[in-house]
Amino acid sequence: MKEKTESYAEATQQIIAITQGEQNLIAVMATFSCILATEFPGNIWTGFYIVDKENPNELVVGPYQGTIGCLRILMGKGVCGTAAHTGVTQVVSDVHEFPGHIACDSRSASEIVVPVYNAERRLIAVLDIDNPRIGAFDKTDKIALESLVEQVFGK
Numbered sequence: 001m002k003e004k005t006e007s008y009a010e011a012t013q014q015i016i017a018i019t020q021g022e023q024n025l026i027a028v029m030a031t032f033s034c035i036l037a038t039e040f041p042g043n044i045w046t047g048f049y050i051v052d053k054e055n056p057n058e059l060v061v062g063p064y065q066g067t068i069g070c071l072r073i074l075m076g077k078g079v080c081g082t083a084a085h086t087g088v089t090q091v092v093s094d095v096h097e098f099p100g101h102i103a104c105d106s107r108s109a110s111e112i113v114v115p116v117y118n119a120e121r122r123l124i125a126v127l128d129i130d131n132p133r134i135g136a137f138d139k140t141d142k143i144a145l146e147s148l149v150e151q152v153f154g155k
């Protein structure tokens, strides 16, 4: 099996090559989710919740790959809302132990959510990835995904 770091390196290279110069955020997020989900087939949900322009206190589902996700999440609620509210990446090794976790798919056991900032350092979305195995995400995922998100959306 490929090492995580190798998979992240490949995904990062592809995502940057394909999305470079594209200004449309939906196109970039859709491509990003597709490549990352393909590279990590064990994850059951890979995608974005976007800060709603009309209602900045809410996240609204964006491009994703996986089973059905809830449409809206209030800032501060669940893992996604906590990452958005605090601006800090959430690595949750067992979602059942996370107070207020929103269960969209009962198979989800662990989760990582990374805040997404634009070049003006404004929070625009969160990247959410779910896995059916407990403890699927660790520091390697946090470092790789924070770097990837920064390279794609923060420049």
Ligand code: SME
Pocket: 045, 068, 069, 070, 073, 077, 078, 079, 080, 081, 100, 101, 102, 103, 104, 105, 108, 111, 128, 130
């Ligand atoms: N588990 C998330 C909700 C979103 S879905 O899993 C796609 C949360 O608690 O933020």
